[in-house]
Amino acid sequence: MTRRGLQNGARFAGFDHFGMKRRRSAGVRMTVFACVLPIFGLGPKSPLARKNIPTEKAMAASSDHGAGKLLLLSHFPSLCVAPFSRETMSAWRLHQALVETTELVFHLEAQPAYFAMIYLGSVTHCDLLRNGEALSPRTYDRGSICLVDLADGAEIRLSTTLDAVGVVVPFSLVDEVALRFPELRVRPRLRRNAPDPVVHKLGLALVPFFSGEDDRNSPALQHIIAALCIQLVADQRTLH
Numbered sequence: 001m002t003r004r005g006l007q008n009g010a011r012f013a014g015f016d017h018f019g020m021k022r023r024r025s026a027g028v029r030m031t032v033f034a035c036v037l038p039i040f041g042l043g044p045k046s047p048l049a050r051k052n053i054p055t056e057k058a059m060a061a062s063s064d065h066g067a068g069k070l071l072l073l074s075h076f077p078s079l080c081v082a083p084f085s086r087e088t089m090s091a092w093r094l095h096q097a098l099v100e101t102t103e104l105v106f107h108l109e110a111q112p113a114y115f116a117m118i119y120l121g122s123v124t125h126c127d128l129l130r131n132g133e134a135l136s137p138r139t140y141d142r143g144s145i146c147l148v149d150l151a152d153g154a155e156i157r158l159s160t161t162l163d164a165v166g167v168v169v170p171f172s173l174v175d176e177v178a179l180r181f182p183e184l185r186v187r188p189r190l191r192r193n194a195p196d197p198v199v200h201k202l203g204l205a206l207v208p209f210f211s212g213e214d215d216r217n218s219p220a221l222q223h224i225i226a227a228l229c230i231q232l233v234a235d236q237r238t239l240h
Helices: 001-005 032-036 054-062 171-180 197-211 219-233
Strands: 078-082 089-096 104-108 113-119 123-127 138-140 144-149 155-156 163-172 192-195
Touching: 001 104, 001 138, 001 197, 078 197, 089 104, 089 197, 089 219, 113 197, 113 219, 123 163, 138 144, 138 192, 163 171, 163 192, 163 197, 163 219
Parallel strands: none
Antiparallel strands: 078 089, 089 163, 104 155, 113 144, 113 163, 123 138, 123 155, 144 192
């Protein structure tokens, strides 16, 4: 199924608040500039840039959440990998202790991509809607995941320490998977707080690569990212 078909699917209720097309060889690109900027729509050809969507830096400067209280993906260690041949997928090690007197808001910019949060520890947070309304806090269990569409971006307010791996899957990568593996039923299933032991273990397998304990140039990293991508975008029934 192409991205156009996926975008015509139903939106995920309550999570419509909670990207990158590069031609390159398979493997890991360790250049943060080349890897991260296209994700946030900062490239000169980015459709997000053409729409004048504010950059993270500009948004952080104008935020009313207060200095030091706004969390962005760029604040965390990251990996950028082409799991198959062309499109890249990025992951971040999201670990942020919560000081009792500090309110932390985690912001995700609008981009043509899905975002997966893989919870390595239980976390309590609430969704912040675009009109400023905060939904009721909810606890997300260790081993669960959320998969959401970032068409409108997202914000959550943390009530406890964040311990997770975040993954951005561009729509262009979903298209590549659909073309490369026609036998798969490529249909990302948006969900929240859903137990997924396979994705959880793949998220755990990424952790040593963020810290440098494992070699980022190892072929193992590309295989892990490829498996994670397939698990996130394909109908689970096709994988058994």
